[in-house]
Amino acid sequence: MATARRRACRWLRWWLPAAACLPLAVWAAQLRLGAVLGEADADGFARADAPVEFAFPRDHGAHPDFRSEWWYVTASLEDLDGRRFGVQFTLFRQALAPRPLTGGPWDAWQIYLGHLAVTDVAGGRHLHAERLSRGHPRLAGARVEPAADGGPRLRAMVDGWRLEGEGAGLDRIAIQAATAELAVDLSMDAVKPIVLQGDRGLSAKGPNQASYYYSLPRLAVAGQVTVDGRVRQVTGTAWLDREWSTSVLSAGQRGWDWFGLQLDDGTELMAFQLRRDGGLRDPYDQGLWVDGAGRAVQLRTQDFTMAPLRHWRDEQGVAWPVAWRISLMTPDGPRALTVEAALDDQRMETLFTYWEGLVTVRDEAGEDIGTGYMELTGYD
Secondary structure (H helix, E strand, C coil): CHHHHHHHHHHHHHCCCHHHHHCCCHHHCCHHHHHHHCCCCCCCCCCCCCCCCCCHHHHHHHCCCEEEEEEEEEEEEEECCCEEEEEEEEEEEEECCCCCCCCCCCCCCCCEEEEEEEEEECCCCCEEEEEEEEECCCCCCEEEEECCCCCEEEEECCCCCEEEEECCCCCEEEEEEEEECCEEEEEEEEEEEEEECEEEEEEEEEECCEEEEEEEEEEEEEEEEEEEEEEEEEEEEEEEEEEEEEECCCCCCCEEEEEEECCCCCCEEEEEEEEEEECCCCCCCEEEEEECCCCEEECCCHEEEEEEEEEEECCCCCCCEEEEEEEECCCCEEEEEEEEEHHHHHHHHCCCCEEEEEEEEEECCCCCHHHHHHCCCCCC
16 A cells, blocks of 8 residues: 555656645545545535436546546456456546636646556466546546547546547447556447446435446457566456446445356346445345346345355455355346355555455356456455
8 A cells, every 4th residue: 555655646746737736645535445435525516316317428428526436347358278367447537626726727626546457367466557647638537529430439548548438328448558567458349238227327325325327237358468568369248337426435334345247148247235334234235137138127135135255364464255145036036146256365455445356156056157346345
């Protein structure tokens, strides 16, 4: 964590001209996990408090009047030799104020943070990196603009890392990001259409806490993953999440356990539970089951349970639950899934620490039946 903060401070000193400089402590505070999830002052920001009519492609771009937002892609991949890789690419937007501070292109009221990770299962490694920049037309941002063929195109970037999407439904997505250690260059085609999470896209996390949330639950992926200079041709599947809010977690909620799973029978599951002080089940736990035809069914708290089966303890003594049993009721009947990390240590030791990584899904007989990603927050 200390190394990540020093690296972030170097980025901030480079990008912040004195005329518009905010104290580094302000930036660091705004990028703590608690601030992103909802603990900071929300006065003046827009709030997700009722269902709205989503407008695509407009809503693929940024919503700067809300405090927090992310564009999030996870992919489960294999190379030509069957070697497994996981890729995470996330672009976070965080507003430091509910309105522009100066009105100029160097205005520091919006900041963007990029996270890139590659899990090399056979190599036993999880490599990750981050990029940080103020919002600026040449540095970082997310907007929808006309493409060369006249159709809409999403262009999201932070300091050279790019996510671009074509069409109102994000029918095709491309990601390009590189560091000295790793690089990804992936093209993704939507296999299923956009699904809205929660109540018509309003995902409630508490009595007065919610986000706007939609997903592309299955994309077909092809491209390249480069680790330590070795380029590997890969194919697989990916999941895209889009979410924006001003305040997500309520008092007494410590974090969440989130799963985005793609099963070999063509179905998908998104489910999360909100961990409360005292260990009680949160009534706002929720999920989504997507059948083979792309029809989505909302899962309420009573429709599923999650129970950790195994923990991995890091060098700081933090116990991360890296294997789970998920029991749920689907439209086709009950299902029981075992979800286990492909590697135990897939922490993102960035400006805020969380666990984000590739998982394997098995049935009750122990047979592999799918793959996906798991996210664990609030454990540190």
